[in-house]
Amino acid sequence: MERIAEAIMLSWGGKRILAAFGTGALSVLALPPFNFFAVLFVSFPVLVWLLDGASGPAEAGFLGRLRPAFATGWWFGFGYFVAGIWWLGNALLVEGEGFAWALPLAVLGLPAGLALFYGVTTALARLLWSDGVGRIAALSAAFGLGEWARGYLFTGFPWNAIGYAAMPAPLMMQSSELVGIFGMSALTVFVFSAPALVGTRRGAAAGIAVALALFSAHVGYGWYALARVDAAEPQPARAVIRIVQPAIDQSAKWDMSERERIFARLLELSAVPPREDQPRPTHIVWPETALPFLLTENPGALSRIAGMLQVGQTLITGAVRFEDGVAGAPSRYYNTIYVIDDEGQIIGSADKAHLVPFGEYLPFETLMRRFGLEPVAETFGGFSAADRRGLLDLPGGLGAIPLICYEAIFPDMATVPDGRGSLLLNVTNDAWYGNTPGPYQHLRQAQLRAVETRLPLVRAANSGISAVVDAGGRVVASLGLGEAGVFDVELPPSAGDFSYIRNRQFNFGLIIAIMLGTAVWSRRRKRQGFD
Incomplete structure (x- = not known):
């Protein structure tokens, strides 16, 4: 040597x-x-x-x-x-x-x-x-x-x-x-x-x-x-989570002619009956920007979601949120998580706070656009960042820490100032990267946030890898890259504070x-x- x-x-x-x-x-x-x-x-x-x-x-x-x-x-x-x-x-x-x-x-x-x-x-x-x-x-x-x-x-x-x-x-x-x-x-x-x-x-x-x-x-x-x-004090079951992985091709995501088919597919997968030995899901989770349209442009969508949901069920979905400008201010678009109850009412939301440079927004935008540059996700003219972050309250007494897309790679994003929460909620769309190492690397980094916080991770990805991870970082259930389908799993318990940040x-x-x-x-x- x-x-x-x-x-x-x-x-x-x-x-x-x-x-x-x-x-x-x-x-x-x-x-x-x-x-x-x-x-x-x-x-x-x-x-x-x-x-x-x-x-x-x-x-x-x-x-x-x-x-x-x-x-x-x-x-x-x-x-x-x-x-x-x-x-x-x-x-x-x-x-x-x-x-x-x-x-x-x-x-x-x-x-x-x-x-x-x-x-x-x-x-x-x-x-x-x-x-x-x-x-x-x-x-x-x-x-x-x-x-x-x-x-x-x-x-x-x-x-x-x-x-x-x-x-x-x-x-x-x-x-x-x-x-x-x-x-x-x-x-x-x-x-x-x-x-x-x-x-x-x-x-x-x-x-x-x-x-x-x-x-x-x-x-x-x-x-x-x-x-x-494993030895942590058992907690009563509080939620049965259904993850929906539609595997929608990214090139079709915002195609006007494909939007009805995509929405119908999401509703169809969400309504699949559970297996005989499993309870009915209490929370259904769709991926990042799963809704292929603005809710303001499709007022009937909430009614159709309510028709799909059974009594007591909740839908958690990624979507683009539109905010009309007032007093001459420009309109804004947000990468958002919506919480929708069985009556089709939006009962909670959280906007993405840490945007992807050049993907969701342009640094020094005025200067960059003069050179003809635009964000990769330009469908809505770029996104705005959330003004604040906090727990996303879910039915069943759950507090979700929202992590939209690559927010899961930042350890500080997995904590919120107003409480620890009950789970980490990561919605993402890795279809941008195809069948490459990217989605596998992304999942690994999200797993680490579960270990650091000792909270279970619920992860819905458009094309994979969707997973539910326990407080020890172990994958309890998952759908592989490129697969379309659903899986139901009882939300693993948190494991208490082992170490504060x-x-x-x-x-x-x-x-x-x-x-x-x-x-x-x-x-x-x-x-x-x-x-």
Whole structure:
């Protein structure tokens, strides 16, 4: 292994770029739908060895000395994001060739921008680089901070944070309750980078011992937490949920000639009798923007919904909500969840608060439109964001925390200031992305929100993957990608507060502080000649 490490450290030019890009792309195999997390034992040691040889000449100045480390991290990140989110380009081709010109921006431009975070991450780590375990700690702390920054800056986009790669199954998801996804990212990098110490023989025993202890604690806490979820005090059944997955082709979604067929299909699936051994559903859930029209343009729709619902049943559906402008203000459209009772009355609603840039709205809209740009979801001229968020009250005494589409990837969105709620409600439409890894990655991130909040997750997706997930992150029932149909399931209970979000934030800060302290201590020892 020492020969391999030395060859990688001394590589330069195209070989170095290829090694960084290739190992970044290889890391995606650890994510859904592949879940081959062991591949990180290859990719992160290679990244460490590349950074060992990524020191600029002393005469180049401060930034010049960091440039090779930044470039190494950028190429690693570019490979990771190109291989991980290439499927975003599929959304640009759904409604014809109108957005085909933007394919390079989605498939290459966005990954190039996201890779800047990893470039800064590795440059920051290189500031505290040393020969032993300290450099592993420096890289881990930097990745934790880098993923945290990616989750918040420029509206945030924490998709496929490195920590998700260490969570291929519910047993290995439970630690996120304690440290959150950003803390998990830091710990993941430490554990999977530890084999690099064998290649350089400095600090190998201590580093690998710590990595093994962390991995054992990670798995051990998973067993403990799942057992605690299962041992939680039983709660009386409060709801039987029916998930409707219509699998409507996105290109037909807003076709005027298809709207009646789509609506009739939703009503038909919702009215399917339950199996003999199952109770009647109390709550029926349709996906994001399931209604293929504005309710204000189809006043008979609520009557037809009431005719489909039986006494005591409730429909929860995604829809586009129109708000007419007053006093000269422009009209607005919202991506909304409606709650409709058995009399066809709208008894609750929640609007999407975190919109997709360039998908649902244009940043700097006036300027962008001058250049002829428009949102991908331009059917209604773009969406407006909700003014506030709160619990969505459902019949049966349930409080749902609404998560529309990719809001589920943001940990902070799974909490509300006025209460914890009874469940997480995620409606989405992943039909934009076709049969690609995107829907699998989206589901995994939504699962983590159930673990972090210890609330069940109810997820309705137009084309899949629809699922009900318990408070331990385990899928209780689901419909696969591309399938059309329904399933009924009793809502799993919540599991109580294991860890408050403020504790996760503190624990994340503690992990970063310990790793940075280790890195500083190791670097000082090196400078003082102890290593």
